[in-house]
Amino acid sequence: MTRRLIVYPAMVLICVASLFPFFWMIVTSLKPDTEIFTVSPQFIPHEPILSRYTELFSGAIPRQFLNSLLVAGATTVITGLIALLAGYALARFKIPMKKYLLIVILSIQMLPQTVLVIPLFVVLRNTDLLGTYQGLVLSHLALTVGLATYMLRSFFMDIPVSLEESAMVDGASRMKAVRLVVFPLVWPGLAASSIYGFITSWNELMFSATYMQQSSRETLPVALQQFFSSYYSDWGGVMAASVIFTIPVVVFFLLVQKRLMQGMVAGAVKG
């Protein structure tokens, strides 16, 4: 009984702390300036307005949203493919120096981005990929493939080898066995590691800010950061832009949160 008296209030506190910034962002974006700049905060907008959103949608935001969607989409698909192939190989085959390869794959996750940002700039400039979607996608792959591969490997390892074997004994080729037997089972894992790739790419700032500045192809994090540093007193507008930026990731996240966390926790814990 005493434990309940602690646990339930604690849960309320946890929820408030987690959700309040989301709530405050949305509420601020809907309030007219007169209600934003008040000495004591107004928690519910009296006269909610949508003009900030309509204004943003008539500006550069739709294009930037599309840019982000394109880059994150391509990163997601390519990451998923690479991780699917490599994850299968690492789960099923005897590979020389596999132990070290796995360590390398996990270590990529720990790499400071500053080590990559300068040489990749040089590479992209020399190959005329600076400010292009392909260039940014390429740089984002460096951040996503490691953990995605590791996650998919652990999903493959959870599928018993005997399933494939019996299909192959029945005369199916390995390709067919994988396609018909293994793939349907590993599908949730693929979804999880792809979404991980999507969220990473969608949120990424350092590479995007370096390679995509002053470009019509700039992505949302860069646009938002620049918008904020030049119009930082327009809090309502900045909040509306943040809402637009946040919604897709949160939706994606809610769709697959269970699998995603399983995969990430496995990556962290199984080491």
Next chain:
Amino acid sequence: MTSTTSRRARPTAAPARAGSRTRSRWDRFGLPSLLLAPLLAVILGVVGYPIVRTVWLSFHEGEYLMTGAFNGVDNYTEIFGDPYFLAALLRTTIFAVVCVVTTLLISLAIALVLDAGSWAARIVTVVVLLPWAMPRVASGIIWKWMFNDQYGIANWLLVSLGFDSFKGYAWFNDGFASLVAITIAVVWHSVPFIAISMLAGLRATRGEVLEAARVDGAGFYQQLIRVRLPMMKPLLTILGVMSTIFAYQSFDHFLVMTTPPGGPSHSTEVLSLLTWLQAFTVLDQGVAAAMAVVTFVLLAGITAVYVKLSKEGT
């Protein structure tokens, strides 16, 4: 491996067996190489090569993003004689330690609450995770708004609680106060993942040992400190090291929340931000590369610990 044995056991005609032998060689070498090729290409191309290139650059002059002449360890002697770099190195380290300790303690508290289990815990788990999904740029902006001097909700709350000195308090005019605000924003963002990992760890400790402790009359805290936390030691170490590395790499929150980046007057410069500014604002690539290499060596040390400990854990 096992697939070849099972196929050998299968009675087949001679031509088919010959076919299966070539296929098994393909299975053993060709196929895995082909499957791993894209991953290896990415690792070598956009990770391996850049690391080598950065190390190489750090021994050269580099101005205006052009690589100049070899200058030995000049870049390194320059940064280790640079008070701003040394201050950033120390500041990042302290920031990382504070972030990690706060993150781990809050995460453990949340994990324990969720582990107490009830119909509500499942919903709260999803809620706890949400901050992780918010883009860091957006969360930086929102926290900066909440720490606004005149209209921020943080100051309003503090004043309502009786701390009158926070009336109109300008958090971002002062390096230390800025760092406090940024730490809160970063911890808010990093707690979800750690808390859920810990919850998984706590659940794994339920079993005979814990039951035995309970039967022996161990209370909640005794169970936690004597039995459960020691059982979770490998996980806790890994989570500690992981969050240390993430804290060391913090960039987005600093770029968004400080004006000018790293300000006021260099008082919030951390390693990643300083390196990035050095490379793309000061345009001194060589020195920036040396800073990146120092960060890399530091984190590689931490990663080595991580790999070693995680191996001991399994």
